[in-house]
Amino acid sequence: MEQLVIETKNLSKIYEGAVEVRAVDNVDLQIQNGEFTAIVGPSGSGKTTLLNMIGGLDRPTSGSIRVNGVELSGMRENELIDFRLRHIGFVFQSYNLIPVLTARENTEFIMLMQNVDKALRNERVEKLLSEVGLSDKMDSRPSQLSGGQQQRVAVARALASKPDFVLADEPTANLDSKSTANLLDIMARLNRDEGTTFIFSTHDQRVIDRARRVITLVDGKIVSDEQR
Amino acid sequence: MNQITKIAWRNIWRNRVRSLVVIIALALGLWAGTFTSGFYEGMMKQKVDDVIQSELSHFQVHDTxxxxxxxxxxxxxxxxxxxxxxxxxxxxxxxxxxxxxxxxxxxxxxxxxxxxxxxxxxxxxxxxxxxxxxxxxxxxxxxxxxxxxxxxxxxxxxxxxxxxxxxxxxxxxxxxxxxxxxxxxxxxxxxxxxxxxxxxxxxxxxxxxxxxxxxxxxxxxxxxxxxxxxxxxxxxxxxxxxxHLEVLPWLDLAPGMRYMVEASGTFAYIIVAIILIALLFSVVNTMLMAVLERTREIGMLMAVGMNKSKVFFMIMLETLFLSLIGGPVGLLIAFGFIRYTGSQGIDLGAIGESYAEMGFSAVVYPQLGLSSYISITLMVLVMAILAAIYPARKALKLNPAEAVRKI
Incomplete structure (x- = not known):
């Protein structure tokens, strides 16, 4: 069943300065539940800015963003943080795990903040880490894991909160081809089997090849939107 | 809350050397301050005992x-x-x-x-x-x-x-x-x-x-x-x-003594306060370094949904941990040191002679009352909380979107 998860209208982000930069320029975008979508474009095309605004990390200069019907642009800072906690999963380019926590604790962290009870937490942590193939690394800290393994923990963490969708900003930029293929397999499977919505920003051709929808940005404007 | 305490505790051990340097600085500073207080308190107590026992007695009666x-x-x-x-x-x-x-x-x-x-x-x-x-x-x-x-x-x-x-x-x-x-x-x-x-x-x-x-x-x-x-x-x-008689207690017979007894307590606290203020800056400096080098991590925490009060609380806790490890260690060393020198006495040697001229004993037996330990502990707590506020506020100012992108 198709359902609108993200809808932006006339979304713009303008950086004032010596020269005015329209990082995102009047973007209208709709993303349905269960999509596996890549946002692509050259450096400086506004991919990350768009993703940050959809994720509630950055505020638009004008226009609206609705996530599952909820308008983000007018929210206060702490409301946004809470919204991110409950509705959005993040995977970052440089993994960004909490270095002092183990893989298990990193995955559990978000559920702890959501006040999920212990039995449920344990069950879900074990399920997620086994899905990303890290059952044997649950008690390792990030410094003891490879880049690919860290990024898989990040995916498990992003899913732990049962988000409406997962935003991944250049998730494979720091990975070798084998880790990239592995990570993409895992995300594709989660998308297929669990119906998880993934939205990437990337210029990695391997990711673009696997995406089912590719949105191309140039100078902050959508120049193509291709369904496969 | 537990999770945050755990993260904060582990965070202070990420840079072991830096944390230990601050903890040791705190311990040494407090040891010095507390011992100085003990030294003065001991010296004053001795002076008072001495004045009472061999000079004035507790009170004297005269014709008016x-x-x-x-x-x-x-x-x-x-x-x-x-x-x-x-x-x-x-x-x-x-x-x-x-x-x-x-x-x-x-x-x-x-x-x-x-x-x-x-x-x-x-x-x-x-x-x-x-x-x-x-x-x-x-x-x-x-x-x-x-x-x-x-x-x-x-x-x-x-x-x-x-x-x-x-x-x-x-x-x-x-x-x-x-x-x-x-x-x-x-x-x-x-x-x-x-x-x-x-x-x-x-x-x-x-x-x-x-x-x-x-x-x-x-x-x-x-x-x-x-x-x-x-x-x-x-x-x-x-x-x-x-x-028809004049009956005066020792403190009124020697008004200088009353002033000295009262001033010496204040004096000891001033020394401890100065040491603590200096330490406060070193704790703030260390924690600021810790916050600024973790910009990306703190941004990530806010990005994934850790709210501002939790971030504030985490950094506060890290600062408090540092202060509250160093503080008690310093107080404990000072306690032991005051106990030891209090029983052995410290012979001031050549300086002692000039002290003796002023009516002080040349051998000082430091001692510190429970109330002084309590006051110093409270001062350390206040210092720790003050030191914690600025770095924690600094962490809150981070913008998660910018913080995450910074590599």
Whole structure:
């Protein structure tokens, strides 16, 4: 069943300065539940800015963003943080795990903040880490894991909160081809089997090849939107 | 909350060396500050004990005019009766009745002013332990006529030896000048240079005879009780019963002492406060470094949904952990150190002599009361909280979108 998860209208982000930069320029975008979508474009095309605004990390200069019907642009800072906690999963380019926590604790962290009870937490942590193939690394800290393994923990963490969708900003930029293929397999499977919505920003051709929808940005404007 | 405490605790051990440096700095600073407080408190306590036990006693009774004019005619008529009634009080350990004559002392070498104190050797022994201060000679034994106890310092100045003769000149009750020869029976040293310069002791009966006082007439009754704290209240109640006398507790007999006792407590706290303020800046500096180098991580925490109060709380906790490890360690070391030096004593050596001149003991036994430990602990807590606020606020200012992108 198709359902609108993200809808932006006339979304713009303008950086004032010596020269005015329209990082995102009047973007209208709709993303349905269960999509596996890549946002692509050259450096400086506004991919990350768009993703940050959809994720509630950055505020638009004008226009609206609705996530599952909820308008983000007018929210206060702490409301946004809470919204991110409950509705959005993040995977970052440089993994960004909490270095002092183990893989298990990193995955559990978000559920702890959501006040999920212990039995449920344990069950879900074990399920997620086994899905990303890290059952044997649950008690390792990030410094003891490879880049690919860290990024898989990040995916498990992003899913732990049962988000409406997962935003991944250049998730494979720091990975070798084998880790990239592995990570993409895992995300594709989660998308297929669990119906998880993934939205990437990337210029990695391997990711673009696997995406089912590719949105191309140039100078902050959508120049193509291709369904496969 | 538990999770945040865990993260904060692990965070401070990420940079072990840096955290240890701050913890050690805190411990050393507090050790120094606390020990200094203990040193002064010990020194003051000793001074107070010393002043009470060998000089002033807990309170003294005089004729109301005596202390202003210090002349022999201001005596108490029935002093033995006063002495006996004071001794009825169960807190009173002993009393000493004294006759005091401001005198000129002349030896073959020198003439100078001396406060000649007529005492009953037994009473004085019990009240000020005068016999313990004897360094040479005997305690009013061996010389029949007019024995006098002078300080070792006077002996050096006046070139006196045991059995040397001195001539004491003072006024009698009629205002006539009386001169009488005394023979040195012993040399004492009280440890208080200022007193040693002026006090010489003779028998009360000898002096009463020379001045023309009856045996029951004294100038001063000094009273030793069993508790410093009761001095003011017992003196006060005795004063109420005897309005025609002047009854003064030791703190009023030596107003300088009262000032010194009160100032020394404040002084110790000022030292601790200065040390803590310096430490505060080093803690703030360390935590700022920790926050700024973790910009991306803190941004990520906010991005994935850690709210501002939790971020604030986490950084506060990290700062508090640092301070609250270092603080107690420092206090514990100081406690041990004060205990040890308090039982062994610290000999100030060459500096000690100048302290002794000012009436302080040359060997200091540091000690620190529970209330001082509590106050210092509270000061450390306040410092820790103050140090925690700025870095935690700095962390809140981070913008998660920018923080995450920064590599």
């Amino acid at each position: 005019a005596f202390r202003d004019e210090l002349i022999v005619t201001h005596f108490m008529e029935d002093a033995t009766e006063i002495q006996r009634s004071i001794e009825q009080n169960s807190n009173v350990i002993s009393t000493s009745g004294r006759v005091i004559a401001t005198s000129m002392m002349a030896s073959a070498n020198k003439t100078g002013g001396v406060k000649l104190i007529g005492i009953d050797p037994e009473e004085e022994k019990r009240t000020t332990q005068l016999d313990q201060k004897l360094q040479e000679g005997a305690y009013f034994e061996g010389i029949k006529r007019n024995p006098i106890l002078v300080s070792r310092k006077m002996a050096e100045e006046y070139k006196l030896k045991l059995r040397s003769k001195v001539v004491m000149t003072f006024q009698d009750l009629n205002g006539e000048i009386v001169a009488s020869s005394f023979r040195v029976v012993g040399l004492y040293s009280s440890g208080n240079g200022m007193l040693d310069e002026v006090n010489a002791y003779a028998r009360r009966s000898d002096l009463q005879g020379l001045i023309g006082l009856a045996p029951e007439q004294y100038h001063q009754v000094a009273v030793l009780i069993d508790d410093h704290q009761l001095a003011e209240s017992i003196a006060g109640s005795y004063q109420e019963q005897h309005p």
